[in-house]
Amino acid sequence: MTEATKAAAEQSAPAAGAPAAAAPRDRAQPAAGRGAALRVEGAGISFGGFQAVRGIDLDIPAGEFLCLLGPSGCGKSTLLSAMAGFVQVSKGSLTADGATVSGPGPGIGMVFQNSEVLFDWMTVHQNVTFGPRMRGLGRAEQNRVADEFLGLVGLRHCADRYPGQLSGGMRQRVQIARVLANEPSVVLMDEPFGALDAQTRQVLQQETDRIWRASGCTVVFVTHDIDEAILLADRVAVMTAGPAASIKSLYTVELPRPRDASDPAALRLRDKLRQDIAEEVRKAMQDQGLDQDTEAAAGTTAGQDAVRLDQEARSA
Amino acid sequence: MTITTTKAPDRTRTLPRRTGKAAGQRLRTLGLYVLAILVGLGAWQLVAMEYGPSLVASPRETLSAAGELAADGTLGNSIVASSRRILIGWGLGVLVGAPVGLLIGQIRIVRQLLEPYTEFFRFIPPVAFVTLAVVWLGIGETSKVVLIFYTAVFIVTLNTSAGVMAVNESKVRAAASLGASRSQILRRVVLPATVPYIFTGARLAMGNCFLTIVSAEIVAAQVGLGSLIWTSRNYGRIDWVFVGIITLGVLGLVYDRVLRLIASRVLYKYGVKA
Ligand SMILES: Nc1ncnc2c1ncn2[C@@H]1O[C@H](COP(=O)(O)OP(=O)(O)OP(=O)(O)O)[C@@H](O)[C@H]1O
Numbered sequence: 084m085t086e087a088t089k090a091a092a093e094q095s096a097p098a099a100g101a102p103a104a105a106a107p108r109d110r111a112q113p114a115a116g117r118g119a120a121l122r123v124e125g126a127g128i129s130f131g132g133f134q135a136v137r138g139i140d141l142d143i144p145a146g147e148f149l150c151l152l153g154p155s156g157c158g159k160s161t162l163l164s165a166m167a168g169f170v171q172v173s174k175g176s177l178t179a180d181g182a183t184v185s186g187p188g189p190g191i192g193m194v195f196q197n198s199e200v201l202f203d204w205m206t207v208h209q210n211v212t213f214g215p216r217m218r219g220l221g222r223a224e225q226n227r228v229a230d231e232f233l234g235l236v237g238l239r240h241c242a243d244r245y246p247g248q249l250s251g252g253m254r255q256r257v258q259i260a261r262v263l264a265n266e267p268s269v270v271l272m273d274e275p276f277g278a279l280d281a282q283t284r285q286v287l288q289q290e291t292d293r294i295w296r297a298s299g300c301t302v303v304f305v306t307h308d309i310d311e312a313i314l315l316a317d318r319v320a321v322m323t324a325g326p327a328a329s330i331k332s333l334y335t336v337e338l339p340r341p342r343d344a345s346d347p348a349a350l351r352l353r354d355k356l357r358q359d360i361a362e363e364v365r366k367a368m369q370d371q372g373l374d375q376d377t378e379a380a381a382g383t384t385a386g387q388d389a390v391r392l393d394q395e396a397r398s399a
Numbered sequence: 400m401t402i403t404t405t406k407a408p409d410r411t412r413t414l415p416r417r418t419g420k421a422a423g424q425r426l427r428t429l430g431l432y433v434l435a436i437l438v439g440l441g442a443w444q445l446v447a448m449e450y451g452p453s454l455v456a457s458p459r460e461t462l463s464a465a466g467e468l469a470a471d472g473t474l475g476n477s478i479v480a481s482s483r484r485i486l487i488g489w490g491l492g493v494l495v496g497a498p499v500g501l502l503i504g505q506i507r508i509v510r511q512l513l514e515p516y517t518e519f520f521r522f523i524p525p526v527a528f529v530t531l532a533v534v535w536l537g538i539g540e541t542s543k544v545v546l547i548f549y550t551a552v553f554i555v556t557l558n559t560s561a562g563v564m565a566v567n568e569s570k571v572r573a574a575a576s577l578g579a580s581r582s583q584i585l586r587r588v589v590l591p592a593t594v595p596y597i598f599t600g601a602r603l604a605m606g607n608c609f610l611t612i613v614s615a616e617i618v619a620a621q622v623g624l625g626s627l628i629w630t631s632r633n634y635g636r637i638d639w640v641f642v643g644i645i646t647l648g649v650l651g652l653v654y655d656r657v658l659r660l661i662a663s664r665v666l667y668k669y670g671v672k673a
């Protein structure tokens with residue numbers, strides 16, 4: 084690894100709360116860009132009287148892979164739902180390639196954490212060709228699409244099975260193939276591998292990386308897993324604790340792909356991300372009056388990473 | 400009239416496996432069924448001996464009465480007449496109830512417009528309408544079929560709309576973000592996801608139609624199982640009453656079995672467990 088990339092991994096952590104600027108895109112771009120640029124400006128989302136997120140600014144250039152981290156319940160899924168057009172921003176604006184996102188559509192695909200979103204009464208083939216079928220594509224074209232995208236996720240041999248006959252990892256692959264079959268310009272992924280075992284997760288992370296580079300679409304990927312974010316992202320955004328959560332910090336991951344988790348720059352970035360998240364978890368705990376045993380509590384909420392951070396702090 | 404709704408169906412599929420153990424289980428179940436029926440027949444026999452044929456017809460008397468009624472065609476005609484009314488009324492009830500339930504569940508304005516009526520009429524049992532049906536529609540087939548239809552349509556509608564409300568919201572969102580329009584979502588996602596509920600509604604409705612058919616035929620019918628039971632009473636033929644009652648039960652059982660068999664063949668991929 085060169086000095087330049089090392090330095091790059093350490094750059095660009097704006098002060099908490101400050102609007103994050105778009106990362107400079109001077110690196111090698113993924114394949115032929117059909118991604119759309121997502122722009123979120125001063126976005127706020129409320130449910131009734133409850134303000135989930137506020138003042139979100141994100142400028143996501145076409146073809147970027149952005150990971151979204153943050154304490155549980157801060158509003159990551161909410162922000163993603165707005166990007167998908169499922170909920171409307173109550174303040175500010177949200178545009179894809181300059182056009183306001185006003186509702187869900189095939190241009191912006193969503194991979195959900197829970198594979199219950201697959202249609203159980205359809206075969207894998209029918210699930211994957213659902214989008215093209217809704218658009219009225221002919222049977223031959225549908226078969227081509229199924230072949231291509233099931234091939235991409237390595238599930239051609241399962242085309243005639245039903246989702247209920249697949250493993251959790253296979254179902255998530257079907258979901259990914261189904262979204263990609265629409266050739267969307269933006270793919271949103273909400274903890275897509277959260278429910279999978281470590282091995283399957285690793286395989287799917289690698290596949291995601293490969294598929295993203297082949298497709299060139301813009302990806303916003305929500306995760307709890309800091310290592311997953313470092314492995315996949317061009318940039319990582321950390322959200323503050325809710326309610327009225329916003330973007331706390333934004334890091335550019337200037338590590339060469341495929342990524343090496345043991346790279347010193349990756350380790351440094353991981354520590355920073357851990358600190359950021361643990362800080363937010365602590366704040367949330369204090370807000371809830373749980374500050375006596377904040378460290379332990381923060382550990383359980385932020386997951387292993389915060390625990391590890393605490394242990395490191397104690398042993399230091 | 401009881402209206403129940405299904406729990407969210409468990410969609411995990413298991414491949415059918417016919418091992419020796421499963422076969423043993425089936426045999427055991429069958430054996431227990433036979434045992435239960437024999438015990439029931441025995442108890443019936445004892446009761447009949449205790450109270451005599453003017454109050455309780457014994458199994459043997461009932462069987463010979465059935466032979467008698469079958470020989471002169473009364474039993475066959477009754478079964479055919481009642482079945483016809485039930486199948487037509489129930490079929491129409493499902494055909495109307497399922498789409499109406501879908502619309503009530505899916506489109507808020509339809510729900511708001513129809514809810515006052517569904518909430519009102521669900522408390523009025525079909526029996527309450529027997530007199531009106533005869534006065535308005537005459538003693539012909541129409542009044543009976545309409546009463547059966549009324550019985551079926553509410554149960555199917557309410558079950559279907561409950562099913563629609565239970566459809567996983569993320570499934571609908573996923574379909575929308577895959578480019579499906581509102582009507583495509585309704586037909587391709589909401590309807591299939593609701594099939595187990597519609598099926599349960601149809602089964603419950605079938606049971607209730609048997610309740611209704613007896614009251615409908617008691618008031619006005621020349622032929623039918625309800626009318627058989629009623630006229631037998633007037634002739635003082637307790638054994639014929641027994642034949643009518645048992646035939647109703649067996650017929651209901653057979654229809655339910657057939658329904659479940661068809662469903663398990665045709666609808667299994669929608670998660671219908673029958
Ligand atoms: N439909 C809704 N109605 C009311 N409040 C909601 C709704 N959806 C989310 N919220 C609230 O908004 C906040 C953010 O929720 P969200 O699901 O976006 O969090 P998250 O960051 O995705 O959490 P997690 O990491 O646990 O998935 C939470 O406080 C939640 O209670």
Ligand SMILES: [Mg+2]
Pocket residue numbers: 159160161273
């Ligand atoms: Mg979430």
